[in-house]
Amino acid sequence: MKKKPLKERILETALRLFNEKGFHGVSVEQIVDTAQTSKGGFYHNFKSKDELLYQIHDVFITYAIEKAQEAYDEYKTPISRLCAILHSFTKVFDVYQSHITVFYQESIYLSNSFQSAINVKRDQYRYLLEQVIQEGQKLGDFRKEVPANITTMAIIGMINWTYKWFDQKGPLTMEEIADIFKDLILHSLITEQGKPEAVKLVKSFSRNSTTR
Amino acid sequence: MKKKPLKERILETALRLFNEKGFHGVSVEQIVDTAQTSKGGFYHNFKSKDELLYQIHDVFITYAIEKAQEAYDEYKTPISRLCAILHSFTKVFDVYQSHITVFYQESIYLSNSFQSAINVKRDQYRYLLEQVIQEGQKLGDFRKEVPANITTMAIIGMINWTYKWFDQKGPLTMEEIADIFKDLILHSLITEQGKPEAVKLVKSFSRNSTTR
DNA sequence: TATTACAGACCGACCAGTCGGTACGATGAA
């Protein structure tokens, strides 16, 4: 049993506790008690409670960017890229739901230097999505009436908010929810020109959405 | 000067500080110093720091529900109601941006009894929006392919997330952003049957969205 | 005189972080 290195054990324990009670709702003592170690063990592995919080942030956002970038690289059209990025998020979500909660809930408590390191990556993620939207608009697959930056934030909001309500034991999987999001987002953006491709990627397009 | 009752002064000060540094980033001492009063003054007006947090929550969510309900009552069709609710949120947002930030950031730190009181009202808000979507689907103005409850959460996410990025001094007002959201949401939901009414409410529908 | 509204010294609990110490495997000289 108990073969995992201590650092990993502390990270996992802290993550679980932060997720349940928030960063300030959990003391270092609680963490070390739960992880069956000691203050010494903790501070041997982390410079501070703050650094621990940072590491939780970083592992998630790094992974999220990586997956989104993979999705972007794998496909070549804006429509398919958009779908792939939305899909990639479901994978990230399945693995990192607790991280995400902590990420969006506790990031204000990161010290300044950590904060800005995280912000750089956060912007990177947003930028990638915004690029896809802009490319789609340029090609005429997406409507030009809506500004790309606001649309991007609308999509990010829709996705990110799931951490507040998604229930692993609920009736829908994250993947099914993402499919619905794809449906909504594509319908909100697509032009007549883009429809043929959208039909292939989202089921409800095949039932022609212009008739009820 | 300084004619406001102390309780109000404390509320406003605390709100501002919570907004900047988070509930746990601000001590009661800091609050009373900034509000130019004392611990005595504070605990004369509030039973605990916790109750103060609750009051900030309650004043916002109560107002938000009221405005959404008004919007609902004032209009009679799902499409116009949806637009009105989205519009109502901008007003709430202008007045209560700080409250909203605190609301979504710190609600986990409310004690259980306060927590559930707030949850009741939060559900009320969601339910109202979900009703509108369902009615729209029943009447054939909104597409039936997307489940009403998930669509509701998508919209709520889109709206609520604005508290993370909206900048009062930015290039767009909250009202302009809401107009874009209306555009996106209506395009994602509307059926051919609903279009004539949507045209009246959102500009970009008049440039027929089926041609580019 | 009684009550309300506030002041501010004070208290006990708790908390992040420190520090002197230990357990133990690796290394290397005899």
Next chain:
DNA sequence: TTCATCGTACCGACTGGTCGGTCTGTAATA
């Protein structure tokens, strides 16, 4: 092979300081 040495990983009592909340006192008002 044996034993001294050293470095790493970890332990847990302790500290300095902060925090939410209390309590006694007082000035103003009614």
